[in-house]
Amino acid sequence: xxxxxxxxxxxxxxxxxxxxxxxxxxxxxxxxxxxxxxxxxxxxxxxxxxxxxxxxxxxxxxxxxxxxxxxxxxxxxxxxxxxxxxxxxxxxxxxxxxxxxxxxxxxxxxxxxxxxxxxxxxxxxxxxxxxxxxxxxxxxxxxxxxxxxxxxxxxxxxxxxxxxxx
Amino acid sequence: xxxxxxxxxxxxxxxxxxxxxxxxxxxxxxxxxxxxxxxxxxxxxxxxxxxxxxxxxxxxxxxxxxxxxxxxxxxxxxxxxxxxxxxxxxxxxxxxxxxxxxx
Numbered sequence: 001x002x003x004x005x006x007x008x009x010x011x012x013x014x015x016x017x018x019x020x021x022x023x024x025x026x027x028x029x030x031x032x033x034x035x036x037x038x039x040x041x042x043x044x045x046x047x048x049x050x051x052x053x054x055x056x057x058x059x060x061x062x063x064x065x066x067x068x069x070x071x072x073x074x075x076x077x078x079x080x081x082x083x084x085x086x087x088x089x090x091x092x093x094x095x096x097x098x099x100x101x102x103x104x105x106x107x108x109x110x111x112x113x114x115x116x117x118x119x120x121x122x123x124x125x126x127x128x129x130x131x132x133x134x135x136x137x138x139x140x141x142x143x144x145x146x147x148x149x150x151x152x153x154x155x156x157x158x159x160x161x162x163x164x165x166x
Numbered sequence: 167x168x169x170x171x172x173x174x175x176x177x178x179x180x181x182x183x184x185x186x187x188x189x190x191x192x193x194x195x196x197x198x199x200x201x202x203x204x205x206x207x208x209x210x211x212x213x214x215x216x217x218x219x220x221x222x223x224x225x226x227x228x229x230x231x232x233x234x235x236x237x238x239x240x241x242x243x244x245x246x247x248x249x250x251x252x253x254x255x256x257x258x259x260x261x262x263x264x265x266x267x268x269x
Contacts, residue, residue, distance in 0.1 A: 032268055035230060037250035104229045105269055114230065117242035118252075 009160030010039035012152070016166065018047035020062045020096055026166040027051075027111045034118030042115065043152055044143075045125035048166075049132060052124060052139050057108045061093040112142040123147050172198050184257070184264045188219065191261025199259050203250070207259075211247055213238045215260040222262040228253065229267045 011033045015026035026042060033040035050056040064070060064083030070092070072078050082088055097107075106114065112122060124139055124146045136146055156163055167186060169176045173194035178186040183199075185191060196215060200207045207215075217236050221228055230253050234241035248255040253265050 028268060031230075034245075035251060035253055103269070104227065104231050104267070106231055110231075114234070114241050117234075117240070118230075118245050 007160060008038060008162060010041070010156075010158060011162050011164055012041045012043065012156045013164045013166060014043045014045060014152075015048035015051060016044075016046045018050035018056075018060060020060045020093060022166055023048065023051040023060055023108065024100070024105070024111075027108070027115065028105070029164060029166070030120050031111065031115050031118070034115060034120045040115065040118075040120040041123065041152075041155055042120060043123045043125060043147075045128045049124060049128055049134060049139075051108055052112070052122065052143050053134060054138060054140055057140060060108065061089055062096055064089045064092050109140060112140060116142045123152070125149070125152075180264075182258075182264060185261040188222065188261045188263075191219070195261065196259045203248070203255055203259075205248065205255075205259075210239065210243075211256075211259075214244070214247060214256055218256055218260040219262055222257075222260075227267050228257065228262075228265045229269050231269060 011029065013026050013030050015023060017023070026048070030040045030042045044052050050060060062070075064078065065080055067078075067083075070078040070083075105111070116122065121144055122142045124134070124143050126146050126148045129135070129146050136143070139146075168179055168181065170179045170183065171177075173192060175190070175192075175195070177190050177195065180186060193212065196212070197207055200211070205211070214233065214236075217233065217238055218228060221232070226232070230241060230244065233239065233244050233253070239247065244252045248259075257263070257265050
């Protein structure tokens with residue numbers, strides 16, 4: 001069987017976490033899909049909602065505590081105890097964002113705009129939005145709607161569809 | 167390496183149909199290739215193709231975002247100009263290598 005026999009047509013991507021790396025993994029997967037001419041639906045839930053919440057989306061951070069893959073600029077391991085100090089997490093996050101900017105990876109808001117411009121669709125999870133007391137107006141305008149998990153599965157129908165959980 | 171006859175010229179292309187030598191490219195070839203995608207090229211299309219060729223020649227990484235910031239078109243229109251994979255299709259029509267960027 002060849003890859004081309006059953007080509008991928010649609011991806012439904014769930015982003016459940018709010019760190020820079022998790023949110024960007026989901027955004028890059030979704031944007032990459034529309035770039036390839038695939039249908040893409042992006043569904044944010046739990047802490048992933050930060051990425052589409054107006055007041056939080058520009059302030060995403062990466063964790064400097066309990067992250068064994070984090071290294072100092074020279075490549076030495078990043079001591080977890082350093083990550084506890086005030087300002088360190090913000091500094092590391094700023095550095096990460098500037099590295100991404102060099103690769104032409106846009107800020108979250110612009111990335112969402114790019115995905116929507118390419119025909120991608122953005123949704124928020126109803127249960128998580130209720131839990132965090134978020135309403136549609138708290139979310140960025142790229143979000144089409146706040147939907148239930150059932151509605152999400154309805155959208156995931158069709159041959160050549162994959163669900164990706166970040 | 168394969169050869170493809172475009173606008174009466176044998177053009178060196180790779181397995182996916184991208185030009186091996188961007189210097190072989192002419193506008194007539196772009197028009198002929200665009201027909202495979204059911205696109206009839208307008209001045210706007212050609213402005214995008216020329217932008218991509220210039221950037222590629224200058225050794226710059228090509229991304230959707232860069233095309234969107236080019237002043238020629240925005241991202242939404244870029245998708246409409248080259249439906250079904252704008253950066254890949256426009257790069258092929260522009261006679262330049264397949265873009266290697268993930269954004």
